[in-house]
Amino acid sequence: MNRLYHMPLSPFCRKVRLVLAEKRIEVELVEERYWERDADFMRRNPAGKVPVLRMDGRTMAESQAICEFLDEVYPEPKLLPGGPVERCEARRLVCWFDDKFHHEVTSKLLYERVNKKVTKSGYPDSRNVKAGAAAIKFHIDYMGWLLDQRRWLAGDVMTLADFAAAAHLSCLDYISDVDWNRNAAVKDWYAKIKSRPAFRNILADQVPGFPPPRHYANLDF
Template sequence: MNSSAPAPTRLYHVALSPFCRKVRLTLAEKKIEVELVEEKYWEQSPELLRRNPAGKVPVLRHEGKMMPESQAICEYLDETVPQPPLMPRQASERYEVRRLCAWFDDKFNAEVTQPIMHERVWKKVQNLGYPDSATIKNGLKAIKVHLDYMTALLEQRRWLAGNNMTLADFAAAAHLSCLDYISDVDWDRSNTVRDWYATIKSRPAFRSLLADQMPGVKASPQYAELDF
């Protein structure tokens, strides 16, 4: 009997999507080999809609299943590949991780990542015209509040959600890394946040992110530097 080999794990993604990056960090931390496939989600191809009727990335093809939604993917991977753990054992601690993941994926994304990246990157990539300076200015103002909040958390804890690295750290780092690619994080505002990011940036799981190149959008000089 011939048995066909299982399809390789594949991630349909966009390089400068924080949601895709969160999944990539989780896969790399778990040492799960993955094939990366760039997906121009804004074109809403029939193939993408078959993989995810919501028309969004990331979508993970894993063990014969198509799996969309970054948080659900990451928690699935943590449950099925338990080492190293990225979610705590205690329910109250898991709540805090999920709360912070939602903070970055919802509030931070709406106030900072989405408006800045849309104006500086996606308008250029999709030929949507010139960036709106007022929108960028509002995003850069909002990030200061978030950096101050992160500072307050990290002054009480070793990592964002507690004393161990969790998905909350990957969610935050995913968003900040996109903005750092275009040099829109004021690292001088908080040495505490800067040190936290330098620590997570130096992990082996981060290496593939630091190698990303978006055609037509050049990475900032410090983006791939571990000592920045």
């Protein structure tokens, strides 16, 4: 059985889970408290991070490397489609969310509010929370600007860029940190991706001590 070592509110793990589900690859989910640096886990991934995917006797780490692997080996449906230019744009946006959005928003809101408590590593820094709450507005506006010109974030077909963005936003939505009324195009886009069967598993996540708001799993939010 394939096995994904993950944490429910990790956007990087959610991106991989969405790709696995979209491609109908069955996988057993194993929660890995990576910050405890268990020796077996550190052997699997010396970077000490989730996600880690065990598949056919192989161990793979780093969400982007895993997603590229899955898209090459399980091409149905292709999530990096089109020509090299279109793939470049999709990969640019994956980096946008996994690097810039992660740094400016996810790490400032989710990590302060949730991860610090779960990993017992301190209390939320209100300056970070404030900075994250300001930055997410710019990012939603940028997504809206893209979606005014395109059906999906990277072009006219759904790509890994949409999954990367949805992975981050769904984690933040779990703690009610997304203002869906800010931009109608972004809300429509999220409604579309949220209603995919691949998203069901993510909408069922429950983190002890952090109950999700009622709208989190609601397709009509």
